[in-house]
Every structure is written in structure tokens, then in C-alpha cells.
Amino acid sequence: MAGLGVWQRLGKWRRLLPAVLLVAALVIDFFTPATVSAAALYAAAILTAAPLLSLRGTVITGITAFVLDLAMFAYFGYHGTAPEISELAMVATVAVIAVLLNRLLYHLQGRLRSARDIAAAVQQAVLPDPPKASGPLRFAARYEAAQTDAQIGGDLYAVVDTPFGVRCVIGDVRGKGMEAVRSVAASIGTFHEAALHEPSLTGLVERLERAVTLEVRKTGDVIALEGFITGVVAEFPPHGDEVRLVNRGHPAPLLLLADTVRYVEPGQPGLPLGMTDLATGPEHIDRVTFPEGATLLLYTDGLTEARDRKGAFYDPVDRLTGSRHPGPDALLDALLADVHRHTGGRRNDDMALLAVTHAPENT
Template structure:
């Protein structure tokens, strides 16, 4: 349940019960102070703070109830000590009432803000699902899992991407990251993905697939002819799993190297030569295809830099090679779940960047 529900009309289960009790504790504390201390001491501060705290941790109904309770408690104390109907007594009660009204207003403002943010996140998630549909769970002896993990504090739509295409030459995959955020990044990612799906089913080699994707992105940059368009580019890794070959072919276009997990060991598949990212440089050097053994029981993990650049509270980068070494998992989906949980554990909370994850496991 989202945080917006804490300010909703009916529910706020995401806030711990003992936190929701704090406004009541403040009201009782104010009454104790007023009843057990000399008259010169007052619990007015408790009555003022209680509604403000309620605005942050309870629903609108809870905020109103705490505000009314604070007004009545202060009114009872003022009457007990004979300050009614004096100006001083009425001023004190009025000040608590004003704070209670402000608390209700704050609760509504926070709720409206969270509703807008939740709506933006919902739209963002819908767009991401349309751009990044779930891949098939299996292709022959290969099991496949993919996951997109958005940065929790940012409702923006990212340019991280993945796709899987099964064809006559085997299973082909791409994981990439388009520069930037927002709808422009989604547009560029959609272009890259569309060209990959087309080229992966038609081209004979991974080099040709990469070249076709690069030309498509360059054409779009040229068509736009704007400074923003000229900055379009995407890092990516292309992978091909030829049927029955026991190996995987990789093309790295300036992207974090995939990881090969075998029998608890983890090693990066660093390319013999990095190629330029898609959309960068009209005159490109040769694209190198690396052949990596991929025996039964192995898993290839491809991810974007949201994983490798995740930082802890001291600024230390997340290292999936050491963090995943010796970790057991029953399949690619379980591996991705373990990885996301561990990245969040490393950062101590939300990540600052989106993560696109793809894992392929060979069963034979």
C-alpha cells in the first residue's frame, strides 16, 4: 500500500500502529502536565503538536478527531482553572483551534500531492509495461526472466530496456540504457527495441543486428536535427544463444559486462573490445562478437548501470560479482529477486536509478 493511503479517507495501514498512537500520547501527556503541575505550567504545546503530527500519520478523519480532542482538552483545562471567559483563556483555546484547522489543511495538501504522484507512477508503470512486455518463460532448453525496477523516489519514466526474440538462429536478447529520462527516453527506447525485434529475426549475425539498430537511431537523430536529438544514444549488450551450441555470443556496445554464474561462481564476461554505443559516431569500427562457453546449469545475467552504480550510504558501489558469489537460486526469476533485494539492502532504501534485468538459464 502506498504512502498516499496514510492521508486517505479510510486507511493508513502502511504507518506502524505505535506511530499512529503518538498524537493520542501527546494529548494524554498534555492533560497529565496540566493536572499534576502548578498552574503556571501548561500543556498547550502538547495540544498544538498532536494535530500536526496526526496530519502526517493518520487519515483525514483521524486528523479531525485529534484536532477536536485537542481543542476540548485545552478548553477543559482552561475552564478548570477559571480562565473562561477571560481573553487569555479564549486566546489559548483559539490558538489550538487554529493549529487544528491548519493540520487538517496540511493533511489534505499532502494527500492531494501523493495522489498526483501515485497517478504519475501508475502512468509510468503502464508505459513501461507496454514498452517492455514480459518475455517468454522458456525457449527450448533456456529459461528466461526479466524485471524492471524503477527508482522509488522518482516518478519519471526511464530509458532502460530489455527484449527477447526467438528465431531461426536461436534466442537473441538485448539489454540497454538510453540516455536521459522521461518521454524522450521512452521514445528512443521504443525505437531501439522495435529495430532490435525486426533485425533479430532477419539478420544473419549479431554484428548486422547492432549495425541496423545503430543506423535507425542515427536516422532519428538526423531527422530531429535538434540539440536534444543529437544527444540521443544508447549503451547495450546483445546476446545470442545458438541452439545446441553450448555457448553464448555477445556484442558489447559500451554497456556493463554481463555476468556468467556457474556452480556458485560469478565472473564478468568482459568483451575483448568494447564497441561504441548505439547512435554515437557515423564512422564506427568493427563490432567484435565474443564467444563465451555456456554449459548446462549456467546463467547469464544482463543488467543496466542502475545495479552496478548503486551506492551505499558511504558512496560505495554495488559489486554484483562479490555479492552474488555463492548465492543459491533455483532459476532466473529467483536470481533477479535475490539481486533486487540485495541492491536495496546495499543502498539502505530506494535506488537512485532504474534497473533493467534479464537472466537466462540453460537446462541442457
């Protein structure tokens, strides 16, 4: 993994590798006895050109390697000998193979780009960017999938401006792969529709509960207790300085105010969505004061379970205490940069972040 990181940091300089190998082969051939051959380096230069250079660059590298090898044989006085013919045939064969590999990689990369474009479109459809503002509230969201090339995974978030106030949700679907993505799509769709029509926060959560339970039963390949979503639903009423929270087995949100950061623990523990059969009482709503200048940070456990090389978990309270940011976008950018420093760039789980700031009236 360390070697891969060095290779990625080389960037465009990687394209010089075929030329470096050709120069090394020429130097070895020129300054060593005639019995020493640099054929392996000529072949390596040609083969490395296939994934790094264009078709034209690959062809030029192959021709250059062949000509240089031929020139070295002429320099040492070999003319039509068996070793000369054998080595030149090998170099020519490798050049042909490199051209074929270059074309194959070109088409595979085209398919990969297409798949990434589709994944980005799916992410935008399923997890659209939240509105920048609604009244005094300012919003920002970030999403990082555990897989480097993935666009979407099993975490979700949404922000909806409704007649009952701004409603937000963040959640973490149990499981990975397409099943998790389907659950994300179903949950987000239900939330967007129900948030606009359910007058009570408890009614909204009940709609989500029914949607998750139905999705679990539709899959038919996991038992009910294994199909669930942990989540927090937040409601910011049109008037007043408070936020109402329903926490269903999810990591507690963070409340940032001035230089202080604290967890907003639920007053009563709740089971994840999809485990309604085990519920024992009515939905519990926590009411939290949310004055001007405050920020509510909703996140999935990819944040708090991020580890450094020694296995130490990331502590957002400790890392954010004493820091101030001009808005939710700046907060999330700084937070992600700090997490990346903590983990060394490694990602073991999806991570979704949603920040809501109560901005002063004059901003």
C-alpha cells in the same frame, strides 16, 4: 535521511502520533502550574492528524484537543478570561486549517496514485516482463529506477523468441528524464521488430544503430556524440550450446557456471549505439559456450556502481562466486537483496538485470 528511514519503518504506528501528542499535552497541563500551557502540543496533535489520519480522524482529533484544552481551563478555574478565549480560538483555528490540509493532501495523493498507475502501465508497455521460458532457456528480469517513486528510467531490456533463436538486449541510455524514456521506447520498439526479421545478428545491431542515431537527430538539443546507448545484444541459436554477443560499450555480462563466475569481456571493444560516425570496422561477434546449468547475467552499471557508505563499489563476481540458485528468479532476488544490504537501501542510478539460464532437459 536517517530520520526519514526511521519514520518509514514505523509504518502504521505513525498514526498514533496525534494521540500521543494529545496525551502529552494533557499530562503537561494537569501536572504543571496553571501558568504553563501545552497549547503548542494541542496544535501539533491536530496538524499531524491532517496527513496521517482520515477526514473523520482529523475532525475527531481537533474536537478532542479543543475539549481537553477547555477542560483544563475549567479545572484551573478560568472562565471566559482573555487567555482562555485566545488559546481556544487558536486551537479551533488550527483544527479548521488541519481539515483543509487533510482534504488538499487527499486530492494530491489521488493524483499521485493516478500518476503511479500510469507510470506502471507505461513500464509494462515499454519494458514488459520477459517470457518465463523458451525451450531449455529460463528468463527473469528486474528493474529499479534511481528515483524511489519512479517506475521507469533510462535502462532497457527485452527478450524476443524469433525464428533465428532467442534474442535479448540490455542497454543504458545516456541522460535522464523524459528524453531517456523516449529513447528507451524507440530502441525497444526497433529491437522487437528487427529481431523478428533480421536473419543476422549484425543486421539486428545495425538496425538498432540507425534507430538510435535517428532519435538523437530528432531531439535536436544535444550533439551527436552526447546521444548514445551502451548495450549488449545476445542471441541464443535454436541448436547448439552457445550464445553470441555483441557488446557496444556496455559492462561485460557475467557467466555463472557451477561455483564459478566470470566476466565475458568482448574480444574487440565496441562503441555505444549512436556513435556510428566514429566506427572503424565491421561488427564483432563473440561466441561463448553456454552449456546446461549455465546462467548469463546481463546488467546495467547501476549494479557495479552501487556503493556502500564508505564509497566501495559492489563487486558481483566476488559476491556471487560460490553461490548457487535454483533458477534466474531466485538469482535476481538474492542479488537485489545483497545489493540493498551493500548500499543500505540507497539508489544512485537506474539498475536493470536480465538473467538467462540454460536449464537441464528434465526441468
